Amino acid sequence: MAESQLVVHIDANGLSCSTSSSSTIDSPAGSKRNRGLLVCFQDVAYSIPAKAGAKHTIITGITGYFEAGKMTAVMGPSGSGKTTFLDVLAGRKSSGSLSGTIRYGGLPPSRSLLRRATGYVEQFDTLVDCLSCQEMLLYTAQLKRPRSESIAAKQAAVSQLLGKLGLAGCASSPIGNTLKRGISGGQAKRLNIGIALITDPRVLFLDEPTSGLDSFTANEVMRVVAGLAADGTTIATTIHSPSSYCYGLFDRLLLLLGGKLVYLGGAGEDAIAYFTATCSARQPQVGDNLAEWMLEAVTQAGRDGSDGSLAQAYHKSQQYRANLDQMIALSWWSLKVLLQYRTLRNYRTPMYVLPRLLEKLLFAAVLLSLYWGKGTDFSTLNIPVLSSLLFLMVLAPICAAMMYLPSIGMERALYVRERNDGLYRPVTYLLFKLLDELLMMAPVTAGTTAAVFFACKLQGSYLLFWLVQYATLANGTALAYFLASISPGLMVAMPLLSFVLIVSLVCCGFMIRVAVMPVYWSWAVKANVVHYSWGALMINQYEGHKQSRLGSMNVLSYFGFAAGDAWMHLALVVGFFFGWSFLTWLALAYARNYKR
Ligand SMILES: Nc1ncnc2c1ncn2[C@@H]1O[C@H](COP(=O)(O)OP(=O)(O)OP(=O)(O)O)[C@@H](O)[C@H]1O
Numbered sequence: 001m002a003e004s005q006l007v008v009h010i011d012a013n014g015l016s017c018s019t020s021s022s023s024t025i026d027s028p029a030g031s032k033r034n035r036g037l038l039v040c041f042q043d044v045a046y047s048i049p050a051k052a053g054a055k056h057t058i059i060t061g062i063t064g065y066f067e068a069g070k071m072t073a074v075m076g077p078s079g080s081g082k083t084t085f086l087d088v089l090a091g092r093k094s095s096g097s098l099s100g101t102i103r104y105g106g107l108p109p110s111r112s113l114l115r116r117a118t119g120y121v122e123q124f125d126t127l128v129d130c131l132s133c134q135e136m137l138l139y140t141a142q143l144k145r146p147r148s149e150s151i152a153a154k155q156a157a158v159s160q161l162l163g164k165l166g167l168a169g170c171a172s173s174p175i176g177n178t179l180k181r182g183i184s185g186g187q188a189k190r191l192n193i194g195i196a197l198i199t200d201p202r203v204l205f206l207d208e209p210t211s212g213l214d215s216f217t218a219n220e221v222m223r224v225v226a227g228l229a230a231d232g233t234t235i236a237t238t239i240h241s242p243s244s245y246c247y248g249l250f251d252r253l254l255l256l257l258g259g260k261l262v263y264l265g266g267a268g269e270d271a272i273a274y275f276t277a278t279c280s281a282r283q284p285q286v287g288d289n290l291a292e293w294m295l296e297a298v299t300q301a302g303r304d305g306s307d308g309s310l311a312q313a314y315h316k317s318q319q320y321r322a323n324l325d326q327m328i329a330l331s332w333w334s335l336k337v338l339l340q341y342r343t344l345r346n347y348r349t350p351m352y353v354l355p356r357l358l359e360k361l362l363f364a365a366v367l368l369s370l371y372w373g374k375g376t377d378f379s380t381l382n383i384p385v386l387s388s389l390l391f392l393m394v395l396a397p398i399c400a401a402m403m404y405l406p407s408i409g410m411e412r413a414l415y416v417r418e419r420n421d422g423l424y425r426p427v428t429y430l431l432f433k434l435l436d437e438l439l440m441m442a443p444v445t446a447g448t449t450a451a452v453f454f455a456c457k458l459q460g461s462y463l464l465f466w467l468v469q470y471a472t473l474a475n476g477t478a479l480a481y482f483l484a485s486i487s488p489g490l491m492v493a494m495p496l497l498s499f500v501l502i503v504s505l506v507c508c509g510f511m512i513r514v515a516v517m518p519v520y521w522s523w524a525v526k527a528n529v530v531h532y533s534w535g536a537l538m539i540n541q542y543e544g545h546k547q548s549r550l551g552s553m554n555v556l557s558y559f560g561f562a563a564g565d566a567w568m569h570l571a572l573v574v575g576f577f578f579g580w581s582f583l584t585w586l587a588l589a590y591a592r593n594y595k596r
Pocket residue numbers: 048058076077078079080081082083084085238
């Protein structure tokens with residue numbers, strides 16, 4: 001990454017900041033690996049018990065995000081809650097009460113995720129003084145990296161880390177202590193960072209990494225940290241009084257005052273613009289240290305007791321809204337990428353499109369050839385003919401579910417890996433899979449149902465006719481996903497789905513009338529999406545033609561339906577779709593099949 005320094009200067013247009021590039025650290029430009037995780041936090045609050053059952057709130061209402069590949073400085077006056085905030089995010093608080101939502105790459109911070117994906121550098125170096133730098137890292141690697149990993153692989157990782165941290169030259173030097181001199185303070189700090197990096201974390205928290213270091217050594221340490229951000233790691237670090245050079249390495253600033261968030265945004269010009277406009281801060285002068293300038297402004301506000309109004313001003317600010325918009329945009333980002341890279345690619349692949357398209361077209365062609373113009377014949381003899389046509393209109397889309405099972409089964413390992421990598425949330429994957437199948441099918445089913453509806457001269461609303469068929473198809477898709485997600489494999493999912501489909505079709509009221517069904521099968525009618533789909537189509541066809549009779553009964557009464565209920569039936573079909581989708585989400589998020 002190009003080493004950068006924030007420079008404040010005044011030109012003819014007034015005050016501005018620029019980022020100057022000097023030397024390079026680790027990564028050549030453009031080689032940034034997208035390996036960090038987006039850390040989102042919403043309304044995070046932490047309190048500890050106080051006297052007489054009261055609560056002492058240390059931080060409250062903190063909402064925002066840390067981006068991958070970016071360095072965020074967590075700043076604020078002493079006691080403002082910086083360390084507490086990092087501890088809460090990193091899951092290091094074992095007492096007190098915590099509220100709000102924290103997500104790592106969209107996933108809740110389980111112990112295993114935090115252990116796997118995060119590293120935490122404590123403020124004070126905690127090293128074993130009798131070991132050398134290399135031994136200290138190897139010792140930590142033995143404890144933190146998988147036991148199955150060979151010692152040679154661990155040694156290789158340690159050597160790589162020593163190089164990355166600029167510690168190769170003192171790899172064999174003893175760490176030492178105050179009585180027995182060993183490595184320098186800067187080397188000890190970098191070694192401390194190495195301990196957090198031994199598991200190759202995707203998010204690195206650092207608490208005061210420069211405290212106790214002279215400015216040269218502090219800059220050196222922070223250059224190493226900036227190199228990690230350049231590699232794509234998400235970095236959040238509390239820092240007290242950074243030098244101008246150090247501050248210039250930060251991309252973003254999160255400022256706390258009295259446990260409340262008073263600013264989250266760009267560390268340079270954005271912050272200057274915000275504080276001069278919102279907090280009536282004096283203009284920074286040439287040569288001012290920006291970090292000190294900002295802390296001066298908010299510390300004074302804190303002493304005046306106006307920390308609450310600064311927090312309120314931030315919550316009303318454009319900056320806050322922009323952060324919220326960005327959080328929403330980031331949560332939709334993975335869905336956009338999935339649709340762009342996978343759905344669009346699928347739609348350009350004949351092997352994906354043709355079977356789906358041909359199946360619908362051929363089916364419509366068969367129906368047209370069998371039922372052409374029969375929709376206006378309301379005679380008793382034609383009722384079974386039309387009823388079976390409408391039954392076929394729901395049988396085909398629900399049974400298309402069978403087609404989706406293999407793809408879901410084959411993708412399981414991919415989904416588990418991508419989800420564990422924090423690329424997306426279960427709900428994002430589910431939305432992607434449903435849209436993948438249903439987007440293309442909307443125009444296709446609109447065309448094929450129009451052909452059947454108008455060529456067969458069916459009655460009622462075409463819109464309802466199409467929506468019922470499309471919603472039934474959506475049900476078939478969601479049902480297939482649900483059964484595939486709860487089954488250990490296709491060998492189980494296939495017979496399970498075929499059983500559910502057979503029961504749904506047999507008990508929908510067409511093959512055996514609901515009125516003559518044994519009472520213990522009534523659940524299979526009520527909890528049966530095909531019953532409502534077929535019912536909607538039957539009502540649509542016959543509600544305007546009360547003269548259609550089977551024996552002494554009106555055809556709708558004969559099958560147990562009532563005129564005027566068609567849209568309500570459609571609503572139930574849509575409800576079933578959301579029900580299956582919700583169950584699939586539960587399975588994708590929590591079922592054992594998707595854990596490892
Ligand atoms: N376990 C605890 N018990 C009592 N008070 C606590 C506890 N943890 C934090 N606090 C209080 O919460 C406030 C914030 O502490 P924290 O260490 O997070 O602040 P900080 O901004 O990191 O401070 P500094 O910059 O001085 O390190 C302080 O007033 C501290 O005394």
